[in-house]
Amino acid sequence: MPFIVSAVTAIAGAISGVLAAGGIGAALVRLGGTLLLSYASQALMPKPKVALQARTVTVREPVVPRDMVYGRARKGGVITFLHASGAKDQYLHLVIVLAAHRVKSIGAIWFDGEMAVGAGGTVQGRWAGKITVEKRLGAEDQAAFASLMANVPTKWTAAHRLAGCAALYLRLTYDADAFPGGIPNITVDLEGKNDILDPRTGLRGYSENPALCLADYLAHPAFGIGAGIGAADGIEVESLIEAANICDEMVPLASGGSERRYSCNGVVSLAESPKTIIEGLLSAMAGRVAVQGGNWRIHAGAYRLPEVTLTADDVRAGGLVLATRVSQSANFNGVRGQFVSPENDWQPDDFPAYASEVYLAEDGGERKWRDLPLPFTISAAMAQRLAKIELERARRQMTVKLSGKLAAWRAGVGETVMLSYARWGFAAKPFEVQGVSLDLTASGDGALLLPELVLRETSPLVYDWSASEEAIYAAAPRTTLPGPADVPAPGTPHLAEEMYETRGGTGVRTLIRVTWVEAPSDFVRDYQIRARRVLDKDGNATGEDWITLGRTDQTSWEIRDVKPGRWEVAVKSLSVIGVSSPYVSAEIEILGLTAPPAALESLTIQTAGGLAILKWLPSADLDVRIGGRIVIRHSAALTATWATSTSMDEVAGSDAVALVPLKPGTYLVRARDNSGNLGPVASVVTKGAQVLPFAPVMSLTAEPGWIGEKVNVAVEGGAMKLVDIGSEGRFTFPAGMDFGALRRVRLRSEIDVAALKLGGLIDDRTALIDSWLDVDDTDGAEIDVIVEARSTDDDPAGTPLWSDWSRLDSSEDEVRAVELRARLISESPDYNVLLLRLRIHAEEVS
Known part of the structure; x- marks a missing residue:
């Protein structure tokens, strides 16, 4: 031994x-x-x-032994002051003594092992805006914490200098995401004692010797x-x-x-x-x-x-x-x-x-x-x-x-x-x-x-x-356990606009359906959704604040009764301890009730006698099915447009079939929602052939002279148009049809119409009017020509008793005589009606 x-x-x-x-x-x-x-x-x-x-x-203890720090170290300290302030006690003030002597420097500050404040004083990550820092190196003549005296002047005064002690003042602003576990464990990087004597030089300073x-x-x-x-x-x-x-x-x-x-x-x-x-x-x-x-x-x-x-x-x-x-x-x-x-x-x-x-x-x-x-x-x-x-x-x-x-x-x-x-x-x-x-x-x-x-x-x-x-030496591999503050975000939300029927079925509103992929963590408990309208329907900034809509443990959400405009929707994850991830967001343009309906699908036509049976699949748009209409128009042309056709009938938006007079040419059908927005046009062409043959009896032709009574209409270039497009125009044939005796005839109108955009000059066109397929950008024109007729069983040369004026598309009646007129209507303030051809045909079974 x-x-x-x-x-x-x-x-x-x-x-x-x-x-x-x-x-x-x-x-x-x-x-x-x-x-x-x-x-x-x-x-x-x-x-x-x-x-x-x-x-x-x-630590936070009433009596704690002092520490001395030699060289470099990362260490905690002793909390010697702890106080809450603010209207809701949202500010927490802490003074932490780190060493019982003067130190060379106080560097980065760490919360629960994660850097919260860099050595240069920059607050990191989720703590940005939540921490303020003031440091004292431990000089005997050092001053008290100025910001602490300003924040709580009744609790900390100029006499509280902590002379000879290296210390740190922190003000923490409450935030559940930044401080999920309350006050974190705080450690600090230090360069320690700064008054060590070196007998080789006779100087005092910092040393790691x-x-x-x-x-x-x-x-x-x-x-x-x-x-x-x-x-x-x-x-x-x-x-x-x-x-x-x-x-x-x-x-x-x-x-x-x-x-x-x-x-x-x-x-x-x-x-x-x-x-x-x-x-x-x-x-x-x-x-x-x-x-x-x-x-x-x-x-x-x-x-x-x-x-x-x-x-x-x-x-x-x-x-x-x-x-x-x-x-x-x-x-x-x-x-x-x-x-x-x-x-x-x-x-x-x-x-x-x-x-x-x-x-x-x-x-x-x-x-x-x-x-x-x-x-x-x-x-x-x-x-x-x-x-x-x-x-x-x-x-x-x-x-x-x-x-x-x-x-x-x-x-x-x-x-x-x-x-x-x-x-x-x-x-x-x-x-x-x-x-x-x-x-x-x-x-x-x-x-x-x-x-x-x-x-x-x-x-x-x-x-x-x-x-x-x-x-x-290689440091031990870091564990892969997630930190309590590391909450993954969900997937970017997918936004879709939908219509829904209000309770009781009295109206239609717009909703945003929000879906997202769940966050890749079993510790995520809920998702929080918020939204705001960024732009109104006219593209103007709204300045609206975020609205927190709620939380869900599912991966979808409905935002109901939204106004038209551009919307931003954001979703974030919430962990089991209440810490949240950053928001992920997406934007969508909401047209709402201003959005045009979708085109009607599977439009077909069947004939039965003098009737055309039009069928289509029910409209996919709720605001068409509830309060909307299906509008039907006709044109004698085989390649017609909405602006070159005339109205024939309307049915309820929930219908999927319509009976209309059978006429050769093109039937055009489109949906109109309850806000008046029209969808794309669907069309079907028919020859108008019937089982029973008809022979002509009499015809009336208005063009090109357009002789007759004119109200708010004028003739220009062989065509008739409205003088004031804000009012209805009317043309009445100067003489009707007298069949000499009661006679069963079929009356049929033949109309060729176009829309004229205001500012367009007809004189600039050199081709014949009959060759025009359209007139200058008329896709959005809402014009119409309605032919009306009235009939009598008496001799029109005497004192006949006439019926009321009624719409004429194609009808079969037993009459002695008829009078006819046309009404010109423009629902579009930028477009005029251009009536190119107006003819009435009387026919009977041969």
């Missing part, structure tokens, strides 16, 4: 006793010395108390042990400079480049004992602290060339005792452990283990691990170097207890000495002095105080390192 454990224990007990007793005993003990090791080097010590995880938690960080802690009068740098009972400057220089040496890396041999980056909790804190800081540099003669000597992990050689002449008789091996339980041949990994979000992670195949063979093939926690190390390569030093130190297991003469007193604690002892085969073998004590020994002249040394085998190979020994 090595002697170092008993030596350290004895010295620690002696120091405790002397500090209690005081006097000459204390002075004598100060002449001895021992090494304070990093806890990783003490095989039989309890597990370290410096936590690797608590640093990333922000472990030797300087340890010296700063030891020298702190309030948080450390008050061992001032260069003080008579403080830290020896020469050894500190040596250790600092060793830490700053550059070491090549396997990936290229280099880094400092040792760096210190971590958090010190002042709740820990000074011994625990010192051991934790020493772990960052494989270091030792030698306490001898009342002085503290800091040694970084490096081989020191020996300046003292001890031989048998320096040893009292029987004064050498050798232990060659440590116990089996304390032995190991591989080192593994954890460090703080910036690549792993500053969480503890395993560094690549360092193991020796040579030592494995020496131990009979049984792998034995030593766990090495490194709370102040953030480099995987540095952690591997520290692991190798621990392994190589532990495998040099020979320990010598040397009871020496006064000449042995020249060996100081923490130094390397050469020991030559022929009996054991030692020829200038290097040992590290790990303990010096005084032994009260009797002699012929009386009692003598003689030194006793504890030596541990060492070698330059302990600290030898090549970049080829480094294993490349």
Whole structure:
């Protein structure tokens, strides 16, 4: 068993006793010395108390120990002020103390492990507009948070400066999506203590040098042990400079480049004992602290060339005792452990283990691990170097207890000495002095105080390192579990316009049917829909706000009774904890009741006697079936248009059949909705043939002279047109038809009509009117010519009794005489009626 454990224990007990007793005993003990090791080097010590995880938690407690930050770290803090304000308490004010001293910088702020505020102060992602930040670095003369005083002047005043403490003020604005779980766990990137003394320059500032960080802690009068740098009972400057220089040496890396041999980056909790804190800081540099003669000597992990050689002449008789091996339980041949990994979000992670195949063979093939926690190390390569030093130190297991003469007193604690002892085969073998004590020994002249040394085998190979020994570190793969705020959006909504019948069937309205593909997550519970009309039916911006319509767990929604115009509809997902995704939106142009009906389909004609039976499929438009009409027109031409035909009949929009007089030519049918909008034209052609043959009896022809009574009509270029298109025109034949006696005849009209767009000049046309198929852009014209007749059974030359005027398309009557006229009508203010031909034919069965 090595002697170092008993030596350290004895010295620690002696120091405790002397500090209690005081006097000459204390002075004598100060002449001895021992090494304070990093806890990783003490095989039989309890597990370290410096936590690797608590640093990333922000707490709210009435009494909390202070923290010191050396180097870089991501850590939480202590909430020292918490207050809500605003009309609905929508603002939450927090003050978080991060460190009990001045720091170099306060960088990015993280909420539940996600960056909320960048190092430059830019608020990120869903927190934009929800966070305001103010920072204080911890100067003794720093001012209170100005924005906090402005926001809650009765709660935070200029006296609340948090002097000497690095702190953060946050104002959070309530938003269920930004803060689904309430106050998040807040962590901050820090560059720590900014007043560390470097005795090499005499300047104070920020440093990641472990030797300087340890010296700063030891020298702190309030948080450390008050061992001032260069003080008579403080830290020896020469050894500190040596250790600092060793830490700053550059070491090549396997990936290229280099880094400092040792760096210190971590958090010190002042709740820990000074011994625990010192051991934790020493772990960052494989270091030792030698306490001898009342002085503290800091040694970084490096081989020191020996300046003292001890031989048998320096040893009292029987004064050498050798232990060659440590116990089996304390032995190991591989080192593994954890460090703080910036690549792993500053969480503890395993560094690549360092193991020796040579030592494995020496131990009979049984792998034995030593766990090495490194709370102040953030480099995987540095952690591997520290692991190798621990392994190589532990495998040099020979320990010598040397009871020496006064000449042995020249060996100081923490130094390397050469020991030559022929009996054991030692020829200038290097040992590290790990303990010096005084032994009260009797002699012929009386009692003598003689030194006793504890030596541990060492070698330059302990600290030898090549970049080829480094294993490349890869951070543990991140988990694929979705974050509570990562709610996927649904698919882009599909919008369709539809009509629906109001309750009771009294009217027709327009709806938008919204459908979407569900969000790809089992944690989505509902969808929220909102809509707004962007433009009215005339294309003018409405300025309307969004209207939230509701929520559903389905993937469809109906927006009823919408006005014509351009609509934007948006949908978002809502998770089981109430967090929502971004909205996804689409737009649609709603024509509503202004949309023209669809064309009637499957139009057919059948003849029966003098009737034409027209059939079609029921209209697909609800606003035609309810309150609409089916309009039927006729033209003698085989290639007719709506503007070159005349009205014949109308039936209800819900009908799918109509009986009309049979005439040769084209029947044109179209739907008209309850708002008066006409759909596309469907047409069918017939020869008008009947089973019974008819022979002509008499005919009347109006063109080209158009002799007769004219009301609001005029003749121009051989055609008749309206004088005032806003009023109805009328032409009456000058003489009717007298059949001489009661006679059964069929009366049939023959009409050729066209629409004339206002501004169109007939004079510009050189072809004959009879060759015109249309007149200048007349697709939208709504014109008509209606032929009417009245009849009598009396002699028209006497005092006949005439019937009322009635519409004439084709009819069979038994009459003596008839009179005829035509009415010209334009429903389109931009179009005139152009009546090209008007003839009436009387026929009888031959």
